[in-house]
Amino acid sequence: MSLDGTYDNGNIFAKILRGEMPSARVFEDSHVYAFMDVFPQARGHTLVIPKHSTARNLLEEDPAVLGPLILGVQRVTRAVRAALNPDGVVVTQFNGAPAGQTIYHLHFHIIPRWEGQALGRHGEGGMADPTELKALADQIAAHIA
Template identity: 70%
Template sequence: MSLTGSYDDANIFAKIVRGEIPSVKIFEDDAVLAFMDAFPQSRGHALVISKTSKARNILEVEPQVLAELAAATQKLARAVTAALKPDGVVVTQFNGAPAGQTVFHLHFHVIPRYEGEALGRHGGGMADIDDLKALAAKISAAL
């Protein structure tokens, strides 16, 4: 998918926002939702999305929405760091399929990194739901 085009209301994140597909939530408010990545690259990999914008990427997003997402991403990164004590943390965002974007609803990844542990493949194997729930509870408690 290119950097331009129409927003698809059937994308998985839009369905999560509407409650049509379950997610393991960490926190949310009227503007943003933070939840565990079901296909994590490392233990504690989480995502932040807008609940209001139909921006597919950072090039399309409204400035106020971007500010809300940035603040929520920082909040999540701090909570992940406090709860899981990783050796580092990657904050990333992809724009367009050639850049690695697989869901065309603007989102940010917060990926804890642990010394000596390889990073898993983007969109790799699905995580155990009970493990995700336990991680989400630990991260939420650190907010």
């Protein structure tokens, strides 16, 4: 998909927000929802999405949404770091299919990294065990400040 288009209310993140699809919730407030990626690139791969938005990517988002959204991303990133003690953390966001975007609801990836451990490919790894994701979500959630 290109950078331009119409928001699809049937995308997986919209369904998660409506409670139509399950997720391993890490954090939620009035602005953001954070949950574990079911196709993680690394242990602890977490996603953060705006709750009240129909922006498909960063370029479409209202600046009033971006402030609370990035604060949520920072808050969850700090919790991932505290919970998992990685050597580094990748925070990334894709815009359009050529950039790697596969779900057209604005979202940020928080991916912990450890020295010597290879990073999985975006959207191409195997599906994680839901029980393990729930345990990781709880572990990270315990460190939300």
